[in-house]
Amino acid sequence: MVAEIHYLTQDRADTLKAMRALVAEAALADHRELTEQEANQYDSLKAKMGVLDTAIARERDLQEMERQMTPASPAEPMQTTETKIQYPPALTHALDNQGHPQWATFGDQIQAIIQAATGRGIDPRLMDPYAADPYFGTPRAVISGMSEIVDSEGGYLVRSDFSSEVFRRVYAMGNIMSRVRRIPIGANANGYTTFAIDETDRATGSRLGGIQVYWAEEGGSATAKKLKLRKMELKLKKLIGLCYLTDELMQDATALSATVQQGFAEEYTFVTEDSLVNSPGGGKPLGILNSGALVSVSKETGQAAATIVAPNIMKMWTRAWGPGRANSVWFINQEIEPQLWQMSLPVGTGGSALFMPPGGLSTSPYSVLIGRPVIPVEYCAALGTVGDIILADFSQMLFIDKGPMETATSIHVKFTTHEQALRFVYRCDAQSIWNSALTPYKGSATLSPFVALATRS
Numbered sequence: 001m002v003a004e005i006h007y008l009t010q011d012r013a014d015t016l017k018a019m020r021a022l023v024a025e026a027a028l029a030d031h032r033e034l035t036e037q038e039a040n041q042y043d044s045l046k047a048k049m050g051v052l053d054t055a056i057a058r059e060r061d062l063q064e065m066e067r068q069m070t071p072a073s074p075a076e077p078m079q080t081t082e083t084k085i086q087y088p089p090a091l092t093h094a095l096d097n098q099g100h101p102q103w104a105t106f107g108d109q110i111q112a113i114i115q116a117a118t119g120r121g122i123d124p125r126l127m128d129p130y131a132a133d134p135y136f137g138t139p140r141a142v143i144s145g146m147s148e149i150v151d152s153e154g155g156y157l158v159r160s161d162f163s164s165e166v167f168r169r170v171y172a173m174g175n176i177m178s179r180v181r182r183i184p185i186g187a188n189a190n191g192y193t194t195f196a197i198d199e200t201d202r203a204t205g206s207r208l209g210g211i212q213v214y215w216a217e218e219g220g221s222a223t224a225k226k227l228k229l230r231k232m233e234l235k236l237k238k239l240i241g242l243c244y245l246t247d248e249l250m251q252d253a254t255a256l257s258a259t260v261q262q263g264f265a266e267e268y269t270f271v272t273e274d275s276l277v278n279s280p281g282g283g284k285p286l287g288i289l290n291s292g293a294l295v296s297v298s299k300e301t302g303q304a305a306a307t308i309v310a311p312n313i314m315k316m317w318t319r320a321w322g323p324g325r326a327n328s329v330w331f332i333n334q335e336i337e338p339q340l341w342q343m344s345l346p347v348g349t350g351g352s353a354l355f356m357p358p359g360g361l362s363t364s365p366y367s368v369l370i371g372r373p374v375i376p377v378e379y380c381a382a383l384g385t386v387g388d389i390i391l392a393d394f395s396q397m398l399f400i401d402k403g404p405m406e407t408a409t410s411i412h413v414k415f416t417t418h419e420q421a422l423r424f425v426y427r428c429d430a431q432s433i434w435n436s437a438l439t440p441y442k443g444s445a446t447l448s449p450f451v452a453l454a455t456r457s
Contacts, residue, residue: 008059012052018187019045025184175375176273179329179394180430185402191235192400196433198230202441230435234400236427237283241267245420264424270378276397276430277331277379277387285430288397288450289387293434295319295448296386299456306384307456308339310354316391316451317370321438324393324449330369331390333380340369386455393449401428 022042026034034042183192198209205212209228241264272285279287288294297315320328332340340355355369366373372391381387406425437446 008052008056012049012056014187015045015048015052019049021184021187025186174269174273175329175331175377176276176379176394177269177399179327180276180397180399181395181433182399182401185236185400185427189402191233191429192398193231193233194398195229196232196435198228198435199438200436201439203439204441207441232398232431232433234398234429234431236400236402237285237429239268239271239426239428241424241426243422245422260422268424268426272426272428273377274379276394276399277377277390281431285399285428286432288390288392288432289452291432291434291450292436293396293432293448293450295437295446295451296454297451298454303456305457308336308343308383308389308453310343310345312389312453313343313354313369316389316453319445319447319451320391321393321396321447321449324396325372327393327395328372328391328449329394330372330374331377331380331392332374333383333388334376335383336388337367337376340367340374384456386452389453391451396433396449397430398433399428399430401426 019042022034022038022045026032026038185192199207201207211227212223214223243260243263245260275285275287277287278289279285280290281287297312297319300309300311303309303312343354345354355367355374366375368374380390432450434448434450437448439446
């Protein structure tokens with residue numbers, strides 16, 4: 001039966017997706033080998049693939065035998081349980097060595113989906129669950145047809161490797177996303193739990209949450225101490241994007257592909273990075289400005305409203321956690337740049353610049369402030385408000401996601417205006433590895449990988 005083939009191929013697609021997730025997780029972790037548990041899981045999934053392939057082949061054989069045994073009647077055309085896919089001559093050049101079709105571009109598939117959804121014929125590539133994957137070079141089960149993840153009227157799934165391309169662009173173009181400590185979540189997980197060292201004070205007896213060693217004379221003894229840990233839990237949050245494709249855009253596969261992929265990559269980057277800075281948590285990631293680890297440096301006595309002065313910068317730098325300074329970056333609102341250009345330290349009768357522009361003296365693609373890059377981002381607050389300038393080491397932020405993005409399309413949301421709806425779903429979460437600022441071994445001013453300047457009003 002057609003339904004049986006559908007469920008078997010869907011199961012095969014899910015199994016293959018789980019196998020690739022295992023390999024991808026190991027590759028992202030410094031290209032390590034699979035652990036014994038992962039290898040066993042992979043072998044189990046591979047064995048299941050063999051069983052499914054056998055079952056699919058058996059079902060197809062049965063259908064073919066049933067077709068051959070059923071005589072055609074002149075008065076009533078023969079009814080078959082499955083229509084064999086026949087590829088038109090125009091598509092034969094796009095077949096792989098197993099006779100399965102390939103999609104040239106994302107826009108190419110979207111156009112085929114639109115054509116099928118509007119009753120203008122179904123491209124055979126939409127009906128083949130083993131369409132070749134040009135990114136990975138091997139056939140992948142990418143089941144299409146009616147799908148529960150679209151609206152009740154159904155639709156076609158956009159192939160996962162096109163979704164992956166949007167996903168990869170998010171990481172490639174983000175000034176913050178490219179700096180976080182990212183952990184991909186496997187196929188059967190909905191979150192991530194780990195244990196972090198509960199260290200808030202570097203005083204003796206408090207380092208690393210309580211570890212302590214002793215100098216002792218011969219025969220002396222020591223008091224046993226134990227490590228203190230805290231539990232970190234991250235739960236995947238859902239970020240949904242929806243766009244409508246006009247008739248004009250849908251006519252051009254190249255423009256369609258570029259517009260949607262580039263547009264969604266930019267928007268997902270913006271919204272996700274904004275949350276890493278400003279979000280209060282809850283149904284979103286917890287941003288650094290709302291983290292318990294944030295250090296907020298007070299303004300100078302008598303400092304004018306909406307200004308930044310050299311002592312602000314020096315005090316922010318001294319509150320930055322020493323080991324993280326090499327990874328730290330200044331994120332700013334562009335409104336503050338005119339004040340940075342005039343900033344210097346008095347030295348004798350002259351002065352020394354704190355801020356250097358890109359190129360020139362700094363020979364850097366970015367401006368430099370105390371030797372660290374200065375990157376303007378839209379997520380920083382207006383001049384004079386906390387968050388207008390931030391010194392941050394985002395390697396101290398844990399970020400989980402369940403990529404690639406899920407993508408689907410349907411004609412039914414905007415049917416009356418002749419538009420197609422395209423939906424992306426991205427699941428992620430993030431929080432600082434630090435839950436509070438750190439009191440140093442000597443001194444009382446707390447330190448953190450995330451430092452901001454308090455409001456100057």
